Amino acid sequence: QRLQHDTAARLPLAYMRLRRAIRNVIENGEVQVGHALPSERDLARALTLSRVTVRKAIGGLVEDGLLTQRHGAGTFVSERIVKPLSRMTSFTEDLRARGLNPRSEFFERAIGEVNPEEAMAMNLSPGTQVVRLHRLRYAGDEPLAIERSAVPLSLLPDPGLVEDSLYEALDKLGNRPTRALQRLRAVVLGPAQLRLLRLPIGSAGLNIERRSFLDDGRIVEFTNSWYRGDIYDFVAELQSD
Ligand code: GLP
Known part of the structure; x- marks a missing residue:
């Protein structure tokens, strides 16, 4: 209804009116970030417009960065997530602050011994147990x-304590890290990563490696994250010396 009303606005071409109408609906929060738009065909039918018109309008909004198209999945309302680099927040806190609903799917949540990479990064001796x-x-x-x-078992005695948020679990144990060293790298995502993140081949990612510590210097976590390059902006405020 809303779309129909707005398409009546005085713009010379139907696709321009539709583009404006969709933009309004997104800006007013009537379609939320991350949500899918109806298919081209459904939109065209509902609005009695040609598919060419709908495609042109959507194409324009994709160029504007307002919509994202993902192969086989559809068209979604996009919003880049801008994340300050200087604050040590958790994924869960970041998303909640944006009114989004953080969730995790676990592939592994278990106790094991540090592998050589983790041992080196965390400065732990071989054989140390980690979650x-x-x-x-x-x-x-x-x-x-x-x-x-990877988190030393000494600081997180049971993997089951992490229901969804690692930092929430650490907080409850009084082991939330207070300081972190972070490294950010551009990466080309591999096929398995692309599939999980539902991205087209060739998509860029950001690899963030975080080592975080307690006040007394003990290491709490060694985490590698691969963020979608199409959605994340990492920003930092700089000061001259
Ligand atoms: C961010 C950091 C990770 C950290 C995670 C904790 O994603 N890059 O190093 O482990 O937040 O998030 P949560 O508490 O939601 O598990």
């Missing part, structure tokens, strides 16, 4: 990142 998490992290139904974490 290992491997998760696909969502905002609602939309996958945003893949995350692999």
